Amino acid sequence: xxxxxxxxxxxxxxxxxxxxxxxxxxxxxxxxxxxxxxxxxxxxxxxxxxxxxxxxxxxxxxxxxxxxxxxxxxxxxxxxxx
Numbered sequence: 618x619x620x621x622x623x624x625x626x627x628x629x630x631x632x633x634x635x636x637x638x639x640x641x642x643x644x645x646x647x648x649x650x651x652x653x654x655x656x657x658x659x660x661x662x663x664x665x666x667x668x669x670x671x672x673x674x675x676x677x678x679x680x681x682x683x684x685x686x687x688x689x690x691x692x693x694x695x696x697x698x699x
Contacts, residue, residue: 641660
Protein backbone atom coordinates (compact mmCIF):
# COMPACT_ATOMS: atom_id res chain seq x y z
CA UNK A 618 0.00 0.00 0.00
CA UNK A 619 1.43 3.35 -1.03
CA UNK A 620 1.25 6.21 1.46
CA UNK A 621 -0.33 9.46 0.30
CA UNK A 622 2.09 12.37 0.38
CA UNK A 623 1.50 15.09 2.92
CA UNK A 624 1.01 18.43 1.16
CA UNK A 625 3.64 21.04 1.94
CA UNK A 626 2.83 24.22 3.81
CA UNK A 627 3.06 26.13 0.54
CA UNK A 628 0.57 23.80 -1.15
CA UNK A 629 -1.84 24.08 1.80
CA UNK A 630 -1.59 27.89 1.69
CA UNK A 631 -2.25 27.90 -2.06
CA UNK A 632 -5.29 25.65 -1.67
CA UNK A 633 -6.61 27.85 1.14
CA UNK A 634 -6.14 30.96 -1.06
CA UNK A 635 -7.90 29.28 -3.98
CA UNK A 636 -10.84 28.31 -1.77
CA UNK A 637 -11.13 31.89 -0.52
CA UNK A 638 -10.91 33.21 -4.09
CA UNK A 639 -13.68 30.85 -5.24
CA UNK A 640 -15.95 31.79 -2.32
CA UNK A 641 -15.38 35.48 -3.10
CA UNK A 642 -16.14 34.78 -6.78
CA UNK A 643 -19.47 33.23 -5.84
CA UNK A 644 -20.29 36.20 -3.63
CA UNK A 645 -19.55 38.74 -6.34
CA UNK A 646 -20.82 36.89 -9.42
CA UNK A 647 -23.77 34.88 -8.14
CA UNK A 648 -25.05 37.03 -5.27
CA UNK A 649 -24.09 40.58 -6.23
CA UNK A 650 -24.60 39.79 -9.94
CA UNK A 651 -21.50 41.61 -11.20
CA UNK A 652 -20.21 40.95 -14.72
CA UNK A 653 -17.50 38.33 -15.12
CA UNK A 654 -14.88 40.79 -16.35
CA UNK A 655 -15.56 43.08 -13.38
CA UNK A 656 -15.34 40.16 -10.96
CA UNK A 657 -12.09 38.94 -12.53
CA UNK A 658 -10.53 42.40 -12.31
CA UNK A 659 -11.63 42.82 -8.68
CA UNK A 660 -10.38 39.38 -7.62
CA UNK A 661 -7.03 40.00 -9.32
CA UNK A 662 -6.62 43.20 -7.31
CA UNK A 663 -7.81 41.67 -4.02
CA UNK A 664 -5.60 38.57 -4.25
CA UNK A 665 -2.60 40.22 -5.97
CA UNK A 666 -2.86 37.93 -9.01
CA UNK A 667 -3.17 38.48 -12.74
CA UNK A 668 -6.61 38.18 -14.32
CA UNK A 669 -5.34 35.17 -16.28
CA UNK A 670 -4.35 33.41 -13.06
CA UNK A 671 -7.74 34.17 -11.50
CA UNK A 672 -9.53 32.61 -14.48
CA UNK A 673 -7.25 29.55 -14.34
CA UNK A 674 -8.03 29.05 -10.64
CA UNK A 675 -11.76 29.41 -11.26
CA UNK A 676 -11.63 26.81 -14.04
CA UNK A 677 -9.99 24.38 -11.58
CA UNK A 678 -12.61 24.79 -8.85
CA UNK A 679 -11.10 23.89 -5.49
CA UNK A 680 -12.01 20.37 -4.36
CA UNK A 681 -13.58 21.75 -1.16
CA UNK A 682 -15.90 24.03 -3.15
CA UNK A 683 -19.39 22.73 -3.89
CA UNK A 684 -19.46 21.42 -7.45
CA UNK A 685 -22.23 23.23 -9.24
CA UNK A 686 -22.64 24.37 -12.77
CA UNK A 687 -22.97 28.12 -13.13
CA UNK A 688 -26.63 28.48 -14.00
CA UNK A 689 -28.46 31.67 -14.57
CA UNK A 690 -32.09 31.78 -13.60
CA UNK A 691 -34.60 32.70 -16.23
CA UNK A 692 -36.09 36.19 -16.12
CA UNK A 693 -38.79 36.53 -13.52
CA UNK A 694 -37.66 33.55 -11.46
CA UNK A 695 -35.19 35.30 -9.17
CA UNK A 696 -37.21 34.43 -6.10
CA UNK A 697 -38.16 37.94 -5.08
CA UNK A 698 -41.71 39.12 -4.68
CA UNK A 699 -42.61 41.88 -7.07
